[in-house]
Amino acid sequence: MEVAKKRKEVLRAWFTAVVDKLGYKVTPNAEMADFLLEQLVLLERKHGSPYCPCQALSGNREADMKIVCPCIPYHRKHFDYMKQCWCGLYIHKDVTDPTRLRQIPASEVP
Numbered sequence: 001m002e003v004a005k006k007r008k009e010v011l012r013a014w015f016t017a018v019v020d021k022l023g024y025k026v027t028p029n030a031e032m033a034d035f036l037l038e039q040l041v042l043l044e045r046k047h048g049s050p051y052c053p054c055q056a057l058s059g060n061r062e063a064d065m066k067i068v069c070p071c072i073p074y075h076r077k078h079f080d081y082m083k084q085c086w087c088g089l090y091i092h093k094d095v096t097d098p099t100r101l102r103q104i105p106a107s108e109v110p
Ligand code: SF4
Pocket: 036, 051, 052, 053, 054, 055, 067, 068, 069, 070, 071, 072, 085, 086, 087, 088, 089, 090
């Protein structure tokens, strides 16, 4: 358990630095962030990479690499439009109240 906690904090620090450069930050919803980071640790243990907790693996390696967290670069237009990533773990830096954000299917992005 201690190892999982440590890994969670390593991922948190690493991902925070990566998404910062993309204009995003970790959601201020601490409970949600903790839950999603824990799921990422479990998925990394199970599959070898921290796949997205909110998107289904296809079994196609090339397609699945596009949902390794943080997957923002692969879904830039979509996430920028929602001002958050699909899971809501990361939000645009200018968002102060993520409760106002919602998931919008990629097919609805103009
Ligand atoms: S939707 Fe968010 S939490 Fe899921 S992989 Fe992409 S960046 Fe990570």
